[in-house]
Amino acid sequence: MILELAHTETGAGAPLVVLHGLFGSARNWAMIARSLGDAHRVLALDLRNHGNSPWSERMDYPAMAGDVAGFIERHGIGPCPVLGHSMGGKVAMWLALQRPDLVSAVIPADVAPVPYDSTLLAYVHAMRAVELDRYRRRAEVEAALAGTIPEAGIRSFLMQNLVAEGGELRWRINLEAIERSFDLITGFPETDLDYGGPALFLDGDRSAYIRPEHEPAIRRLFPRARIETIRDAGHWLHAEQPEQVLRALTRFLGEIA
Incomplete structure (x- = not known):
């Protein structure tokens, strides 16, 4: 079943679709989206089970890419470039492989089309272990996470998924589906x-x-691939070195225009 994804829209011009990574949302790319907005209509999506998009028990790349394909078709913006970070980069790659008619260029940010050994499942376990009904304030939840997630930056990133509704706190991310898949x-x-x-x-x-x-x-699946290194950047390169990432994107998007 194709889900109708929530999104934010910035700027005007040639459309560009942006996909966040695991535990993220469209807001993660807000600064770069604004910077690209002079030349592009940037549509940043919340993938299924993330942000303001609907939840689903299914959480695999054919399903996620199908959602994005449906979005592009509904909005009449294809073919267009698709940029994705980490999990979102894999969605972008799978979409390009399966529906090249919708994708004019693909930009995977710090991810390859390969399986990974990951420690991120520990974050899912830590978030699920917090008994949210015991707390009323965000600071209390963050303090509860500190025992299992000592890195303040990672806790702050994960805490973006905590929302208050009707006086109660809840995770807006579907942790159960992510853990299962x-x-x-x-x-x-x-x-x-x-x-x-x-x-x-x-x-x-x-x-x-x-x-x-x-x-x-990379070369087998994407024979025209170019790999560009972002200096002094880890996995969250768009947050750590936004100016370098912006320059690389602007240059590439200008070349393919």
Whole structure:
């Protein structure tokens, strides 16, 4: 079942679809979206089970890419470039492979079309372990997470998913579906297809998500791929080095216009 995704829209011009990563939402790209808004109509989506989009028991790349394909078709904006970070980058890649008629270029940010061993499931367990009905304030929930997630920056990022409704706190992210589908999220479907359009892979030089051994898989599926390194950046390269990421995006989008 294709879900109708929530989104934010910034700017005017040629459309650009932006997809966030696991635990994220459209707001993660707000600053870069505003900066690109002079030349592009930036549509940042909340993927299923995230942000303000509907929940579903299904959480795999064919389903997530199907949602994005439906969005592009409903809004009449295809073919257009699709930018995605981490999980969102895998959604963008799978969409390009399956529906190249909707994608004029693909931009995966710090992710390759390969399976990963990930420690992120521990965050899901930590968030589910918090008994939200015991708390009334966000600070209390963050303090409860501190025992299992000591990194303040990561806690702050995860806390963006905590909302208050009717005097009660709840996670707006579908933790149960993510936990159940975690192997699918960290994996990548097998395919004999390739995408012949332009592709820019952004690589944080302090991240291990794009490694030399991943390049054959990238080149096989995306023969026109270019890999550009973002200096002094880890996995959340758009938050750590937004100016570098913006320059790389502006240059690439200008080339394919």
